Amino acid sequence: MEATQVAISLSHKRLSEPELQVSQPELQVVRLEGGQSNISCRVRVVAGLALALTSGAIAQNVHQAPQYEGKFELAAAPVNAARSLPSPQIQDVNQTIPVSALNSDQIQVLKSPMLVEPIVERLKAQIPDLDYAAVKESLQITANDPQHLEVSYRDANPQTVHLVLEQLAKAYVDYSQQCQSDRCRGIAFIETQIPQVQQQVKQRRTEIEQLYRQNGIKNLDAQMGLVTARTTEVAKQKAEVNGKILQANQQYTELQSRMALQPNEAIAANILSQNPRYQGLLSQLQVVDQKLAIEFKQLDISNPRLEALNAQHQILLSQLNQEAQQALQRYLSNPGANLQNPIFQDKASLNLLQQSVVTVNYLQVLKTTQQRLVQMEGVLKQQRSQLTKVLYQYGQFRQDLESKTQILQQYLDQLKVLKAQSPQQTALQISSPPQMLEDSTGKITSIESDDQNYAGAIAALGILLGVGAIVGPNLVGSVAKRVGLQKVRQVTG
Template identity: 30%
Template sequence: MPIKEEDLQELKNSNSSSRESYGFWKKPEGNENNQGLSQIVTVLRRRVAVIASVAVIVTTGTIGWSATRIPKYEGKFQLLVEPLKTSDNELLILLSQTLQQNVNEISRQNTTALDYQALMEVLKSPKLINPVIQELQKQYPEISYDRLVGNDVSGKLASGREGTLYVNRMAKGKDESRIIEVRYRDSDPQKVQIVLDRISQAYRKYSQDQQQTNLRQGIKFVDEQLPKLRYRVNALQGQLQFFQQQHDLFNPQLQGEQLLKRRDELQATKLETEKKLAEAKSLYLSLQGQLGMPQNEAIAASALSESPQYQQILTRIRDIEAKIATESVRFSDESPTIRLLREQREKLLPLLNKEAQLTLGNNAPDVELNSSQVGGFQNSVRRELIQQLANNTNQVKSLEASLSATKAAQVKLNQQILEYPVLSRQYANMQRELQAATDTLNQLLNRQEALRVDAAQQEVPWELIMPPTLPRNKTGQLMPVSPSGASNILLGGVAGILLGVLVAFVLDNLENVYHDGDEIKQTTQLPLLGVIPFHKELKKLARAGDVVQLTKKHNPERELDNHAKSVQHKSAQFIEAFCSFYTKVQSYKMEASIRSIAITSATSGEGKTTVAAYLAQMAAEAGARVLLVDGDLRHPQIHLRFGLLNNQGLSEVLSDGIDISKVIQQSPSDDNLFILTAGRIPVNPTKLLSSLTMQTFIDRSQTNYDLVVYDTPHLLGRLDTNVLLSQVDGIVLVTGLGKALRPTLKQALEELKSSRVSILGTVANTVEH
């Protein structure tokens, strides 16, 4: 299909075209949130035929299975095994008036916890079922106990089993009711009705007998327990009373608080007394320092200073001592005058001591009487200080006595506090036992009254709220429960769809390949530059060397057959995909000054050579001067696609230094397209591609051409590919739909990511598979 002139003009003037953001490994915003759901929808859309086929097969099988089944009928009845609370209002009010208690309190105490699990076992026990079976065997000999209760089945009994009785407690959500439901299924509806009638009668008779037995046993048990409980309550009351009297304990909590408060008060008193004692001792030392004598001597000095007789004798002694001092200047110590004066003084000293003893009384032996300070005259100031010292001494002794008493009280109180928790715990244990015994006694008394009222009343047995019934439709006809026609078909259809979805996902996971461009975009997080459709006819043209004849003219007046029209339509789609691809590349080229592009893929056979050839063709058609280089020196393909000779090419330019202009060939279909084939296969392509000559070639080609397109080898396992990719301005990664394995593409992306190359985006190529 030829490209229209306006399309070519749009490619040449692509400055006005919309541009996409250019970047390295930039992830679209919000893409991660919808990736999982998008993949699921994609798989379902792709495998819709598989899902539909599986659904039809399962539904058809369900219809056939339902048509061959014998109809079964199921009946049921429901028993209310405990009376409803609302039905006992009048009885509760009467009891509350009799016992002087609240209605709610009596209701709570009267609530019985029926063991429903044990009840289920009783309802299926031989004691109840065997008499019913003996009666039923007269009409239905095949009925047996093991079959009816399900004992012939090992393990869990399947729901809805024919000929088996199902007894269950009805429930709504987590709340279980007081209703027992009994179901029975069989192919004979008359048999179902008869069995359920006999079972319901047996259950009601059992409830009536059991209720009367339970009431009598309950009354007897209460009457036996009451005397024991009364004795226990009285004994506990006596023990508690004796304990309170023995330990003077009436209110443990209040008394405990008082002990702690008293401890704090004693501690505060102790601290205050210690403070005052320290102050008094400090004052004592100060007064003693001022007087220069101990306390006893100071008091004695004060007393002797106030005694006239003592002072007179003391004055005479001092006068004699003065004369001795005067005469000792003139006379020697052995002179009569000195001896006389000394004799006079010696005679007065006993009188002085006698007078001091009379004045001081019992304190005289503790005082040095011959001290000049004691015997000397004390003035009013010293006498005042002596008085303060005496008072201070009395205060110190008083404070020391008070501190000693406070410490003793603290020791005793701390001992009480240590012992108090034990007493308090014993008191609490005794009180708790008394309370529990009292509560039990009260409950038994209440139960005794309630049981007597129940026994006095004629209570009805279990209430049959739903009699044995088989389901019928609106016309009154019996409705089988199995098979269920429309419901089975609906379930089969739903199951078929679910199974089809499961098969679809299994098939998709087994293939483990990419099926559309959106999957590739989500995996790589790179821009999707284009999706190339597969066209078988174009593949034939490629083999014939006409791959790049995009503008081949055709006669519009010539009538085309259906095959030719189909080929023309597919060719138009193919060319439009490359037109869109080149438009995006052109926008990158103008944004980031891209002059060279490498086309590569993760593995071989994904169509990278086809993409490179058509991209170069499209750029040349748009008016750009393009050089297409076959960079796959191991397996060159470009010369085959264009029908060119491959005698000399890139290998000779790099190894032999041949001028580029001598090996470049011009495309036979476009004057703007120039092709450099690979040339002979070298021994070490990696060495040639990483040489300085290769870098010179790249720089020169980018200068002489508007765009240089490299067809490179695939990525995985090729070192020469990574060398070449690192030297170009941008990379386009081609991924073959239906061929590229997911792990392989992810591995290739990791290699590109570690190489830090600039990736423009990906191209999804629909290859034949």
């Protein structure tokens, strides 16, 4: 009985133990099924999110206008590659730089308002909504290597792309052909100034020549000295003549008194006035004196005409004096002369009358000389005033000429130094002209923008999430069942 009970209890224990072991996998399967329920709920949320993302991305792609792109390439080959210059440091995007090596600093300059804004202004008439910010945002400049740049531009309007690229290409080439370095700008400035200064020097020389020619001047300093000397000489002669006239008048008055004649009894003067030969010689002498005064207007240092007139004046003066000496005898021998005056009957009185005739002739010559000297004095005064003005103008012209000549020489010297120190500039050239992006058939085609790529990525992500949401629950359930069955098999053997 005891043995039988022990055997039954042992068999009962064996039977009860497997039942306890089997219950654990069942609980685990239940947990997996609960987790599967939670996953299914989350998957439905993810699927809804994926659907929203995909719909939004598709809607964005539908409403976004296609973008067109064009590009061109620039090449820079340094003329003097042996001399390398340090890369300039750009403090201002509007600063100009030498185009000896293409780098990021130069790309900033090429995209700067200095170059782009004029293009925008030129295209405003054709593209009213174009502005600098839009162009800068759509403009891409990439340095493929130190000597090549790729310039690309994109817009929803292919015509806008074409126009902007054409203008950019021209602006960049023109910009690179300008002097960029300080030395080169200095050379350009000097080269523009030299012709102007040369023209100013030439003009001043021409003005000086015209000044001489218009005023009959050959040697201004010498002629000014001549006028000064003549003025001094005329003043001296005038003073001497005035003194001689005073003495001659006194002598004539004394002779009149000795002959007991009144001042208005001009017998000596009447004798001379009635002598045709004397009057003819006196007239000739007066004409020569006038010519001498006129000839003083000529400022030639050596004047043959003046010398000839002086010689003629001396001859006439000598002839006039001789005729005055003979005038009394001619008068006395004239049958028509009035000799009733007792003065003609007295020998002493005739001697005084002869002296009086000579004195009157002397006074006539002195007065003629005085008139000539007065005329000469006026001419010299006018000439001196004229020469003073001319001398002032000449001084101004000469000073300006010397200044301009000095500036011209400084420019030439500085140009020589700058050319020796300045490296040769490098100009950008279009290695590939502006062209639009085309497909295999040669038609202009649009490109996918970054926003379109982003929207496409979102759509792809949404699709993947959607697929995961559909496949996920079945996959989890299948895995859970397989795990539960495997555990049961391990327990039951």
